Amino acid sequence: MAGKGEAVIFDMDGVIFDSETLVLNCWREVAECHGIRNIEIACHECLGTNSAVSKQIFLRHYGQDFPYDEYKAEMSEVFFGYASGGRLKKKPGVEKLLKYLKESGIKVALASSTREAVVKKELEEGGLLGYFDEIVCGDMVKRSKPEPDIFLEACRRLRSEPKKCYVIEDSYNGIRAAHAAGMHPIMVPDLMEPTEEMQGLAETILGSLYDVIGYLEPFYLDA
Template identity: 50%
Template sequence: MQCVVFDMDGVLFDSEKLVLQCWEQTAQAHHIPDIQTACRSCLGSNAASARQKFLEKYGADFPYDTYKQEMSARYWQQVETGKLVLKPGVREMLQFLREQHIPAAIASSTRRAAVRQQITLFGLQDFFRKIIGGDMVQQSKPHPEIYQTACAAMDVPPACAYAVEDSYNGIRAASRAGMHPIMIPDLLPPTPEMEQLAEQIFPDMAAFQAFLKASQKK
């Protein structure tokens, strides 16, 4: 395998839970019902797609942009106070890939600037050769564009790259791009569809690293 492309939220950082918590606080303040369902439907989606999903659920007059800004302010306040944490095994995995000379990239539905801000906060920026954010592509996951873009940027055929994902839309996108999808579940449990689309499903990053180590020995 020539490279590994990581999703960010829910894969590198335990950020999905933090976003959900901030949406719940915003929903409580404004009496927005069933916010968990709305948020879970957006996992793996970029900003434009998430906005559309909220409007479909709550109506065209729903003040999404206002609430999203409020939620985002809460989120970054949490980040600044140290509430954002790395997922277990991430730093060890990135160090292992560096030692094996396997390049890594990020393909995240989050804006590129926000991705850079968060990985820099944890000193991870030098581990990634390329960062593709959701604002750099036209189509949101499950469309394969972001993974196609990442593979092109890395100059690696999709068939020679792993894509590490936690969301259904992410696994669908990686599969449609012709990559080798790896699922490490976060908020969403594996489904029969995910078991079919993912090449492997691991409980955590350490298990994926062990799989790569074993693959290197073959």
């Protein structure tokens, strides 16, 4: 294979689905009901992390007696009220990119901090499940992003070396994790604008998923 790539690993929330915006809006609804201040700050810090880490972030912001589990369940109920049944909006260009990778014979995996049951349900309802050779979720590894565990496990399952894998991420924690794993991080920003740190850790920062095909093509000419 030409170039340095043989596999592409996707994050899900904010990359495949426009779910992070919806989650934030659902948290805003819950916050308004319960008088929770500055919910956006906590939510932004949680981007890319699994449920256990997200809980600790909320407790750090609002105190150890903050009823996170109760409010998270309330937020999830609101979220699925909007998103279930295939109504979760896909990010522009995602189906074109996945189809290109599939037709090119490039290995594709998903590495999402979201729970496996939710990930597979959303992918199936969105008609995207069949594009992925492997799926690794937040409840399948011990350490959350920004640690590299979930990406390394995806590589192991794909039987690919990290240095030959591209990762498509939107969150700071995801880019940190991909970089720590020794992969090629591609940042496609969603809620958070790239910082100087991200410019240093990401191999490239692209405006949309449509731009990813053009970026990857030179590395997959013989795919």
